[in-house]
Amino acid sequence: MIDRLVGLMILVISVTVFLVARGYEAGFGDPLGPAVFPQMVAALAAILSLGMIFRPDPNPDFRMDRARLKQLATLAVLIGYVxxxxxxxxxxxxxxxxxxxxALFGARAMRALATGLGTGVGLYxxxxxxxxxxxxxxxxxIG
Amino acid sequence: MDILNALMDGFSVALTPTNLGLAVFGCFIGTLIGALPGLGPVNGVAILIPVAFAMKLSPGSALILLSCIYYGCMYGGRISSIMLNIPGDEPAIMTTLDGYPMAKKGKAAQALGISAVASFVGATVATLGLTFFAPYLAKAAIYFGPADYFALYVMAFATIGGVAGVNPIKTLLAAVIGLMLASVGLDPATGTARFTFGSYNLYDGFDPIVSIVGLFAISEILMYFERIAGEGGEAVPLDRGLPKLREVFAGFPASLRGSVIGFICGVLPGAGASLGAFVSYNVEKQVSDKDGTFGTGDPRGIAAPEAGNNAASGGALIPMLTLGVPGSGTTAVMLALLISLNIQPGPLLFERQPEIVWGLIASLYIANVVLLVMNVPLVGIFTRLLSLPQWLLMPVVIMVSFIGIYSISHAPFDLFVMIAFGVLGYALRKLDISLVPVVLGLLLGADMENNLRRALSISGGDFGILVHSSIALAIYALTAVMLFLTVIMARRQTGKAAS
Structure with missing residues (x-):
């Protein structure tokens, strides 16, 4: 099911890319121009996405559990860091x-803090x- | 004799104190990264590329450092396979089959010794092959025109599926996704901004290194949380420090066979080390498994795949250096490095910058010797590191990759791109879509398009030029043969699985 959804998404994206690329104009002595190659690739992507839509693999294992929460928390930390x-x-x-x-990888509070301090100062x-x-x-x- | 002279010049480059020091350092770090479960060579090399930039190394030295890390990873990958039954990287999977059972029987030192020698044999055979074949291929490649290069890229994308993909449609799709991502940014020929959504940040397109670190390292961290529950690998204790010499050479003939097979697999574009290890193990099993001892700790079952994967990783450098078409995920990352260093791999590299090519090749010989020494008497250091806790390792690795990327451009935007590629990489892995073709597409997309456009401006817009040259036709024919073989191999495997 997820395969079908992703396939559909890729299909929509490649059709969009194909249409957007039509606006790119060719230069002198460059018969192909900047539009044709992206269009070839987009057409190929559209054909291949049909393969995912009509012959999907079984769904991967994906539940909302602790691992998922930790992944989201990790992403939040990384984005916050940047x-x-x-x-x-x-x-x-x-x-x-x-x-x-x-801490997310399972360290106790003091150890996590020590790792943080060591990394922050050491890498600096x-x-x-x-x-x-x-x-x-x-x-x-501060300045 | 040309080759020997060039190689001697290479040694004079590789033996300068800086380069020698970098080679030893690279071997150590590489073995370490290879040994840690989960952090494969692609991650290792990708994370350390920014560090090599940060050290302001000359292009030749940076290449030596990262190639030694690459070779080191291939050696190190076996350590956690044997001690923990968890492969350090994908090519090391085959080593768990006989390595772990042997270690469980109390012969861990012997298993590590055999695999170290096998790695040495495999990598040395491949380096010899690189020395003698690469210059000839480079000479032949001078005659390649734009249409022939286009054919070569088609071959790389069409054949990579044979190995990487469970589902060939998804593997091709991965390559196409990479090609789409590659077209983002200013078109170099006309200056047209393509798919940038009006953002100046995207005018240069996606930096390959930022994308690769995101795709592999960040997604690996996300995957880690899911794998953590399933594995309870206990390290087998090391029985003694040094194995006996006689025991270590038990698998020597198997190593030689594995090396040759692995080398051939490595040279084929899109194949790489995993295939090398896989084919070597299976051939060795057919040749010498008379008593059904394979899978229970047979020395030959360790030697063959280890020699195979190391030989393949050396062989994979040949198409990368001579044609600019990488043969594996890690060599794709090395290609990204070369591009960022403004070194254009390909036939002209051998003529214009021989000191880089031959310095690299010479340092690989040195790396092999260093790695053999590190991996036989000093293997105890690395096995002890396996017990380092993940809560210490993972955060430090993440931070090193963030600073590395930040230090290249000082642009937080790049870090967001990296995180986004991490999420993309995670999603693709969950969907069973291999990441290596994505990287290949991203790296080769611009060149593929340029060659196509150059070919068509020569012919004045006639697509017939793509099949006019005999070189291009030969490449398309070879592609067809390889696709055919892949289909047959896939049939046989599913047939075996069913029976």
Missing amino acids: LLLEPLGFPVSTTLATALLA LLFNNVLGLPLPLAPAF
Whole structure:
């Protein structure tokens, strides 16, 4: 069932791509232009998506359980980390993110915090001082 | 003699203190990554590419470092197969069949010794093959025109399904998804912005390295939470430090057979190390399993697939370096590295930048010796690392990949792209769609389109040029033969499974 849905999605996307690509114009001495190759690929994708729609595989194992919640939490931590990386500076944001991830992977609170601190400070020193790649240090509001 | 001279020049590049140090470091890190369950060579190399950038290495040195990591991963993959019954990477699956039973019988040291020597034999045979065949292929490839390259890309995409795919439609679809993603960004020939949704961030398209780290490393972390419940692998204790010399060579003839088979599998585009290990094991089983000892800890059952997967990973470097068409997932990642370093792989690489090619090849010989030393007497270090807790390893690995990507461009946008590719990779894996063709499509899409457009501007728009040259025709014929063989092999396998 999921295969059919995904196949349908790919079909819609490839038809859209095909139509959008019609607007790209060819240049001089380039008989094919920027439109034809994407259209060839989109047509192929559309044909292949029919294969998924009409001959779907059985559904993969997918339930809302603890593993799923942990995956969502991990994604939330990662997205939050990227948002906070520049505002909070590297050491603070990395310590927080690593500690939360370690906890998600089953570390106890103190160990998670220690892993976070070690990673935040250690990687900052490694990249900023040893490898010479400047990383944002202090929170932006301090300066 | 040309080749030997070039190789000597290569050794003079590889033996500079920096490069030698990088080779040893790469071997160590590679074995480590290979040994850790779940983190395969693709992940290892992908995560460390940004680190190589960060170290501001010269292109040649960066390539040496990552190739040594690649070879190291192939050696290391066997360690967790044998000790935990969990393959460190896909090609190491076949090693669990006889490796783990042997370790359970209290002969873990012997199993590790046999597989280390087999890895050495396989990788050395492949490196020799690389030394002597690659220059000839490069010479032949100079005559390839745009239409021939287009045919070559068609072959790479059509044949990769034979190995990677459970469902061939999905494997092809994966390649097409990659090709679609590759067309995002400014068209280099006309400057038309394609599929950018008006965002300047997408004008350069998707950086292959950002996409690869997302597809493999981030999706691996998401998959980890699902696998964690099923596995309760207990490490087998190591019986003693060093195996006896006689025991270690028990599988030597099997290693030689496995090496040759693996090497051939590796050279074929789209095949790679998993196929090498698989075919080597099965052939060895047919040749020497007279008493039904395979699967219970037969030394030959360890030697053959280990030699096979290492030989295949060396062989896979040949099409990548000479034609720019990678033969496996990891070599696809290495191709991404070359492109980012502004090195155009292909026949001209051998003429214009011989120091890079031959320095690389020479350092692979050195890596093999270093890896043999690391993996026989020092294997205890790596087996001990298997007991490092995942809550420590995984977060650190994630953070290293984030900083690595951030350090390339200092653009949070790239990190969001990486997370998005991670979710895409996870979804594709859940749907049984292989990731390797996606990466190939993403990497080769631009070149495939350029060659097609160049061919058609030569012919003035006549599509007939695609089948005019005899080289292109030969490639299409070879593609047809390989597809035919794949179908026959698939039939035989399902037939066997049914009976």
